[in-house]
Amino acid sequence: MVKFKAITATSLALMLAGVAGAASAADDLRVRLDLGANYNWAQSNTIDAALGFAQRYSANAGVRFMLKGGEGAWRYQVHWQLTFDVGDNVGFDRALAGMFASPPPPSLFDLNGVVYGDANTKISNNIDRLSLSYTSDNFVVRIGRQALTWGAGLVFKPGDIIAPFAPNAVERTYKPGVDMLYGQYLFDNGADLEAVFVPRRKVAGGAFDWSSSTLALHSNILLGDLDGAIMLARDRGDTVLNLSLGGPLGGMVWNAQVGQWLLSDGSYPTTFVANISGLGTFAGKNITYFAEYFHNGFGVAPNTPLDALPMSLSTRLSTGQLFNAGRNFVALGGQINLTPDIIFSPSVIVSLDDASVFGALQARWSLSDDADLIFSASKGFGNPGSEFGGRETSAGSGIYLAPAGAASVGFTRYF
Structure with missing residues (x-):
């Protein structure tokens, strides 16, 4: 059945305002074009196969218009995306979404719209950046849809409580934008103090809800x-204190972060991440490398089915603050410059609780200063019931939610 979703009046008005601003010669407009094709495959005991999507062929295209400008201390930024998806992943995503409760809205305003959709096609648009800022010598204030990154993690980012990237994310160029009010004061000694307020609704279309919002203070020292x-921070009704420290170590760099939570139910889980990274040469090629350990205080033991996950964990999985249900992980990876234009990036994540593994490879070929060709592949390995072999949807069901194997090719061009 064909479905249409009208773009909200607010979204349209803001989009038109951004286009009108593009007429100014002083503004800076860039465009990013993405083209891609994907193949996914899953085991016969997975939810993918149960839904009829054990093998999936898909293609996608997207364009991102990036506009920024302003006058003096006042600046603005607008990013508008139009995406086209066709193939099996469209139907699979729709079928999978129908099996789970809808996640809470990540932002106060819904600036997304599905222009057209059918069984295997979706055309959508969204405003991913829409902010106005004022900057002085020591002070920055910014309001609107924007991105913010905190925390010491390289792969796992427990300290990044506002829309972090998934550990297995291939594309990390643009972090998803979130509606927020942000302020920063810069001290003369290089330290700073940041404050952020992220208002949210409990359910889509509902009223503003304090218990679903985030209020945080952050300082670099x-x-x-x-x-x-x-x-x-006070985050979605819970309180968290994060402490981070890092520095040089024999030509490398180390970072560590501990996060202590106090949840509304009275429990107090602790997260911890530590990593070390460096650069050098191997066989005459420039390389970078890293190793990272992550302890997930919200995690559960191996073989815990999805419907038995505690509320504190399932909530964070649905909001995108956590992406794994296990407790202890190690990530290893790096980059090697095979030529000045070709970068090869292998990585692996190991669950220390059950020895399951998630491996990924990426090759990026720089065709020019403004164009890249990217090849990537990933797959999980492990026994049924393990982190990357797949957790059972419910005890005795024999159906597992596991990361599907994936292979993709993508082309990116900036104008």
Whole structure:
């Protein structure tokens, strides 16, 4: 059945305002074009196969218009995306969404729209950046849809409580924008103090809800050769204190972060992430490398089915603050410059709880200063019931939710 969703009046008005602003010669407009094709395959005992999507062929195209400008201390930024998806992944995503409760809205305003959709086609648009900022020598304030990154993690980002990337994310160029009010004060010694308020609704179309919102203070502190950070936040009804520290170590760089939560139910889980990274040469090629350990205080033991996950964990999985249900992980990876234009990036994530593994490879070929060709592949390995072999949907069901194997090719061009 064909479905149409009208673009909201607010979205349309803001979009037109951005287009009108593009007429100014002082504004800076860039365009990014993405083209891609994907193949996914899953085991016969997975939910993918149960829904009839054990093998999936898909293609996609997208264009992102990026406009920024302003006058003096006042600046604005607008990013508008139009995406086209065709193939099996459209139907699979729709079928999978129908089996789980809808996640809470990530932002106060719904600036997304499905222009057209049928069984295997979807055309959608969204406003991913829409902000106005004022900057002085020591002070920054910004309001609207924007992106913010905190935390010391390289792969796992437990300290990044506002729309973090997934550990297995291939594309990390643009973090999803979120509606927020942001302020920063810069001290003369290089330290700073940041404050952010992220208003949200409990359900789509509902009223503003304090218990679904985030209010946070964050400060970067210089401690000699070390970089420290502290964050105190009230996040979706819970409280968290994060402490971070990092610095040089024999030509490499280390970082560590501990997060102590106090949940509304009285429990107090702890998260911890530590990593080390460096650069060098191997066989005459420039390389970078990293190793990271992550402890998930919200995690559960292997073989825990999805319908037995505690509320504190399932909530964070649905909001995108966490992406794995296990407790202890190690990530290893790096990059090697095979030629000045070709970068090869292998990575692996290992669950220390059940020895399951998620492996990924990416090759990026820079065709020019403004164009890239990207090849990527990934797959999970492990026994049924493990983190990357797949967790059972419910005890005794024999159906598992596991990361499907994936292979893709993509082309990116900036104008």
